[in-house]
Amino acid sequence: MGLTLARDAGRAPDAQSPLEIRGLTVTYAEKPAVFSVDARFEPGVMTAIVGPNGAGKSTLLKAALGIVRPVSGQVSAWGAPIDRMRGRIAYVPQRASVDWDFPARVIDVVLMGQYRQLGLLRRVRTRHMEAAFDCLRRVGMDGFAERQIGQLSGGQQQRVFLARALAQGADLYLLDEPFAGVDAATEKAIISVLKELRQQGKTVVAVHHDLSTVPDYFDRVFLINTTRIAEGPVDKVFTQSNLQEAYGGRLATAQMNALG
Amino acid sequence: MFFEAITLQLGYNATLVTIGAALLGLAAGATGTFLFLGKRALVSDAISHATLPGVALAFITMVALGGDGRALPGLLLGSALSSAVGLLCVSALTTRTRLSEDAAIGAVLSVFFGLGIVLLTVIQTMSAGRQAGLESFLLGSTAGMLWNDALVIALGGAIVLALALLLRRPMTIVAFDPEFAAGAGMNVRRIELAMMGLALAITVVGLKIVGLILIVALLIIPAVAARFWSERVTVVVGLAGTIGGVSGYVGAAVSATAPDLPTGPIIVLVAFGLFAISLLLAPGRGVLAAVLRHRRFQARVHVRQGLLALAQGQPIYERLTLRLMRARGLIRADGVATEAGRAQAAQALLDERRWQLLRSDPAHEEAAAHYDGLTPLETVLTPDQLRALDRGLRLEAAQ
Structure with missing residues (x-):
């Protein structure tokens, strides 16, 4: 497949796809991090974005959401400009991207997910609190609502981030390395929440770094190394030759063998 | 004497100054908390130093137009314009070049302040400039404060405080997690500019009482002190407002007890006293x-x-x-x-x-x-x- 330029730039965006990216290029100081990438994510499934370190996985998500400004490219959600669909999209950034010494309790962070409902001035009422507690319960953190966020372990912080995303009540969940540096129990808790979301017909797209769990966790895989390498169902696309193309020499033979 | 001062019995001028300083401290403490939490404390230093050329240019303009060069609203308008230019310079240098924010702040702060000092020297040589007393804006001066001046400060402080409370939710979210905020469709840049714009307004309002060199202290010290006492943003904001307000009130009252005691520096010292108490004695985070x-x-x-x-x-x-x-x-x-x-x-x-x-x-x-x-x-x-x-x-x- 290799390089795919924005060959179908004239086509209307797909109203089915929760997130469609066309011809996206992002550069840091003129070195492309993501170059001319097309991606169309399928609704109602879980897709892993996989690639070596520095391959532009996180950048792809951030540029799609407008967090970093792309040099070129169009992004649409359900066939509309993404800005009109913000209320249906939830984003879970990397845990390390924030200062955890911030004066906030767990429940305060989850309530940030309800900003769209609360707006500038509306008071936080019982139903908002109940919704927030419900999200905490789903990630197994309901006993921690009053805890200061700095006192949490890495895994617990990641669960709080997921709870905040749940509070947004979105249809598309974009997660940046949700399993990075978390304990085994948290990984299990997060994946079961994500699978629950899929069951409800929601779409999940996650940047993922652990190749060994890709087939267990995900339905589809999007391979990237600055350019798009391959995209499709795990059993068709998650193959030795595709991985070799994405990772080049960086993929150890032992890892390859483990994948079968 | 101190008792009379604290109970506002030292006469008309002292009472005006004390109430004005308390309102200013309240607004500065609450607004500064968002700067502090967003790790933007030093931006306020650039903003405040960038007011000086505006003050001088406003004076020159008003004199040239045949008016009173010392009219406070005109001077404040000038300072607001030039510090807004300074703020935009910091913002542009940070986003459009590879300079980091601290370097941009340093550059803007010193250049604007230098320009301001040059303009003040020029004013000294003007015939109308001999009694201008513009250098009082450096450290604040409350001698001869008028009812109208106090009204400008009180109204300005109240408006800034109301805006800070109105924007508290988006400012908190952006300060904690700008990536999440951007992902949720919030305009992070505009919210950050609003946050810094409020600090700018506080600086301008506080020029008369505290002066441009020390206004940073009134924006930041109350927030830092309040942070020792609480793990909740709303509480930290409220406490910072209280600490700022008390500092302004007590500081102004103390400075009224003796002639020639400078108001701004004493307010800052009182704030520092409250900070020191917080640092030492706060449960949980205290030393x-x-x-x-x-x-x-x-x-x-x-x-x-x-x-x-x-x-x-x-x-x-x-x-x-x-x-x-x-x-x-x-x-x-x-x-x-x-x-x-x-x-x-x-x-x-x-x-x-x-x-x-x-x-x-x-x-x-x-x-x-x-x-x-x-x-x-x-x-x-x-x-x-x-x-x-x-x-x-x-x-x-x-x-």
């Missing part, structure tokens, strides 16, 4: 609380190690351990264990054996994570789990 917590922890470690040594018949050498154990009646002055000491030593050894067994058993992985050498296992396991563990211990001993 004293941290020292006490560490001492208690250290004592627990020493006693535990001493008890384990007793139980295994090993000598204890460390003085602190001996002293702590004597104080608790666990050993006698000559180092021999007392009745209570022997009982507790046996208990400690049993606890340690239980922990060892527990940690070697993968089935207890979750509980084993609680091991810190101090926590008694009874507080982690249920009684039946403990009994099962003890059966294991007896088996081990029998072998």
